[in-house]
Amino acid sequence: MKHLFSFLLAVLLAGAAQAQGVLTFDKELHDFGSVPEGTMATHEFRFKNTGNQPIIIANVQASCGCTTPDWTKTPVLPGKTGIVKAVYSSAGRPGVFNKTVTVTSNATTPSSVLTIKGNVLNKEQMKSSLTPQQIAQSPRLTLDRAVHNFGKMEAGQSLTAKFTVKNTGKQDLVLGAITSQCYCVGYKNVPGPIKPGQSSVVELVYSQRKLGEQAEPVVITSNDITGDAKLTLKANVVQDLNGSSMVKESGASVPFK
Known part of the structure; x- marks a missing residue:
């Protein structure tokens, strides 16, 4: 009986191992x-x-x-x-x-x-590996503007800028990563491949903590072999947006009662 039990247990374990x-x-x-x-x-x-x-x-x-x-x-x-x-x-x-x-x-x-x-x-390596005909058929990234000014913003606040990207080339345009020196710019949304002749809206999120007038160069990479898209995000960054609005921009002192 003991041997029979051991045999049945082994069969059950083997079946469980196979059921996977x-x-x-x-x-x-x-x-x-x-x-x-x-x-x-x-x-x-x-x-x-x-x-x-x-x-x-x-x-x-x-x-x-x-x-x-x-x-x-x-x-x-x-x-x-x-x-x-x-x-x-x-x-x-x-x-x-x-x-x-x-x-x-x-x-x-x-x-x-x-x-x-x-x-x-x-x-440059890509261009050197392609024929003039292939280069002529490649995608082209065109921005609706090169500068966006947020105006006054609070340090650490996240604001969004919308840019229109158009593909003026002959093949699908695929956007890549964003680079900036401050590491304070990123995508809010990344559109899929943009067909030749078509446009799409790209939203960039800007969150800067450095105070004062800022002008941040930003590069949007893509499969456009002729070069990357360059733009600038500008802002006047203040410590406290609400507090700064209580005094005059001229710098004259304002007494508080």
Whole structure:
């Protein structure tokens, strides 16, 4: 009887071990090849659950802050598919890259490593590798204006500036990262690829803590190989916007009662 019980227990444990999801990726390495500096190199790794239990991805961890992961958050049933997306920010990172994302799940193999690699080329390198015809067919980024003045703002306050971006080129325009010396400018929204001849509104968030008159140069990178878009955000930053409004701008003293 004891041997029979041990045998049945072993069968049950074996069956439980076999009742599990299996994470099967179509590939575990993606080579972007040459990537124009300033673009967000994006790839979706597709997988299928080839097991017999649902798969839940608990987390996806990138090997560096330059890579942003995303993934299917809902349970993936047996026979169904999902994705793990890796986005590499190439702005300010010319040269060869090789990055990984680690997928943690309840599958039979609880940890899977996916790899993206490529070679980021700056604008001059890209132009030298293309024919005049290819350059003529490339996208072109045009801004509706080069300067936005917020006027008076409080230190640390976040204000939004809207710019209209038009693609005057022949291929889809893809916006990349924003760079500024103060690290106080970012996207509020990033539009998808802009078709040739089409326009889209880009919202930039400005949050400056340095007091006084400010003029912040900002660069918007893209896949426009002719160059990046440059603009300037201006503001008069004060410590306390409400307090400063109680005195005259001329600097004359105002007695308080």
